Amino acid sequence: MHDDRELVEARLKRVLDERIRPAVYPESVPLEVAVWHAPGEPVPVAEGLSAVPEPIAVGDQWGAPWGTSWFTVSGTVPAAWAGRNVEAILDLGFDENMPGFQCEGLVYRPDGTPVKGLNPRNQWIRVGAPVEGGEEVRLHIEAASNPVILDYHPFLPTTLGDKETAGTAPQYRLARMDLAVFDETVWQLVIDLEVLGELMRELPVDGARRWEIMRAVERALDAVDLQDVNGTAAAARERLAGVLSTPAQPSAHRISAVGHAHIDSAWLWPLRETVRKVARTTSNMTALLEDEPAFVFAMSQAQQWAWVKEHRPEVWARVTKAVATGRFVPTGGMWVESDTNMPGSEAMARQFVHGKRFFLDEFGIENDEVWLPDTFGFAAGLPQIIKAAGSKRLLTQKISWSQTNRFPHHTFLWEGIDGTRIFTHFPPVDTYNCSMKGSEIAHAARNFKDKGIARHSLAPTGWGDGGGGTTREMVAKAARMRDLEGSATVTWETPAEFFAKAEAEYPNPPVWVGELYLELHRATLTSQAKTKQGNRRSESLLREAELWAATAAVRTGHPYPHERLDRIWKTVLLHQFHDILPGSSIAWVHREAEKTYAAVADELGGIIDAAQHALAGDPSAGATLVFNAAPHTRHGVPAGGASAAHTEDAVVLRPRDEGGYELENGLLRVEIDGHGLVRSVYDLTAGREAVAPGQAANLLQIHPDFPNMWDAWDVDEFYRNTVTDLVAADEVAPGEEPGSVRVVRSFGRSKVTQVLSLPPGAGRLDIRTEVDWHETEKFLKLAFPLDVHAERYASESQYGHAYRATHTNTSWEAAKFEACNHRFVHLEEPGWGVALVNDSTYGHDVTRTVRATDAGTTTTLRASLLRAPRFPDPETDQGVHRFRHALVPGATIGDAVREGYFINLPERAVPGDAEVAPLVTIDNEAVVVTAVKLADDESGDVIVRFHEAHGGRARATLTAGFPISGVAATDLLERPIAERRHEGDAVSLSLRPFELVTLRLSRRP
């Protein structure tokens, strides 16, 4: 047989593109169009519907960046179309090659009921199937002219990312506003040919199936009269029925398709636009569910559900109705799809508390699965939190984005720092926007690494981010692949149905221990420093507010601000979304975030202040109380209590003969040279030097930082090839406060002022850094070369810490050249270590150096301070920033934990004479309290959460500072799991390494 394969394949493409697809809508008439441009921010639906529009014509430009335009389209269905299916085709000027990320619309009937969304690949509105002819059609479109930020030439700096800088130039041109006859038979033929054509191209050329499909396609094309596609489509379809009905092989891969729209809660648009994106997409999906009885749609992020409920009650009514059918499914159980590297212990827990509680309260639904398809890596503390929230399973596909290493499993058990294992699935389709293309389905089957034992994978299917979700075309393609020879099988299922099958077929899956590190987007630990500081400070203030408000409530009857704390938590949790906290959003988002964090700090400050004053007794007694919110005693003030603080001995500051200054406080002696560099940090107790021989600590280093892609997200390893040490100082002089040295340096267009001080009675060197930052595409690091021989180092994570190698033996270790810490990084030799603690930075790197002279190994720890990427925010991080770090020589891991809390929770001095005993005391430093609060059910019970923080076993006694009548261990949602024995007001504890415990203490009246 002669080989005509390429000829037939090319014929299919041309005939589909140029003849068959255009015949889906064989006849059309134009609609009348008028428009009203809302003058500012979006207006309520009623206002948009009642505005008086002006005429506009197809071909006209419309839409200033971030504007809202209300279009009214009207017309009459031609009488000649009686009996035919008719749709309105409303093309706002979409670029079909980019589903999402551009203009969008939501279509309403004149009475304000939503119909469905308009998206680049979803431009139709059903008028009648069939029509009678003569119907009057009138529709309203709330159209958002969101500008395109990520273009065909991506990552170019743009001022479009903030309404304040975006200008007013129209962004779109109205493309089509028609009534049209919809020929469903031709549409079905298109789907038939797409499914077969795409499958054919994935099949082996030497296999019979490929050729059988090709011959059937050829016969079908022969049956199409190119001058009368509509009259011959049915005959063409008949010729394809045979190849479409041969069943899948018994060993075929099984795909659970889950309708989905990954909607970033803010990213290349502001938060307010996400509210509308969600309304449009959910309108589309409820409409599709009504049309397609097999279809299943899953939506995560309780916050997005809450937005629909609050802002779009008419859409919410449709959503709740669809949920009741069991096919519009809440998934995920978190407040948002947050970052999981940076959120602190309690915040990570509260993502689940507030997410799960929303779905429980609204629908009585509790999910087992955690849905984080796009989050930039997963901290090793997460498995225990998932389990403590009552969930069991995790889904993400993001690790497929890693640049260096291929992850060895798609289905496996993920083991966290405490030993908790979570059943985890990485969809081998490698996308959260599957569109049911044959290439995607074939890739999933080929790519699946657990073949031979497991057979099921999940495919999140639909366009996100303004693409409108799943389309009717995707549903039609999935139906053809339900049981089709040569293809994986495709079935619409809920995430829970998928996980049940995946677990059942794979009883002993492989295990991955430790973090799921994404070998990409490492700079998200540093970009947009103010957003990160806002997060850290909010987390600390929430701890204080809950602690002091609970203490005041129990001791004085001071009202506990349940509603305010609930609202503030949700705000902070929203901002941990995986494009806000990571710093990868447009300028508008980060500008708003800064304001929001300031308001959060204000409100929490007020709550803390009121509670402390309620507790502090007589303010005119002339006494001062110091409140200590940290989990360890400080200056004689107990953890979680208030008393007069002990004063410590003074610090000595002396000029050095060779220039610079020496600081000493009886525990440390610090040598600062004439350039303001720290030449020595000597631990007087241990008799040991912390700084590597011949090196300088507190060294600011600057690198060029222009990654190949994803500017705000990525730092590429080659940044290290070029480094400038900032050693020249404008000024080195005693600081304003006693026992401190002030160092000022200018570089580029920037200036840095540092104050180095030894606090009295504490074995740490405090470093306050203020940077007036005006660089472009640079990376600023603060380096500490340490005389420590260490193969690994610890970084604080949620409810514990995780270790990483200091060397680069394997590609996996080499790829972790920038990593996440919370409050501390710690490294040690047996018996002696060093910690670096911080109040707001997350990125860091650790490298080792071997001296040529004597093979002595030293370790350099660098905190990442600032970057200056220009996309998506062209002015990222320009301006003044303030950071606090402290170097703690001689630190054990316990010292690192304690100093990490201290630097984040400054003491508060309040006038008053009534010492405050802690509500809860734990008599073992290794057991660290992360939350003391009143129960969310407003019962008045006290909730205390704590964990073993050193990585060992701990016995301890918890003593309540109030009479208790009962103790229960609970999950994170404060639901009792088991009663716990108590003797009087004391509870005996025994914890395994990093174990997390929540107790509910009932108060004896």
Ligand SMILES: [Zn+2]
């Ligand atoms: Zn995302």
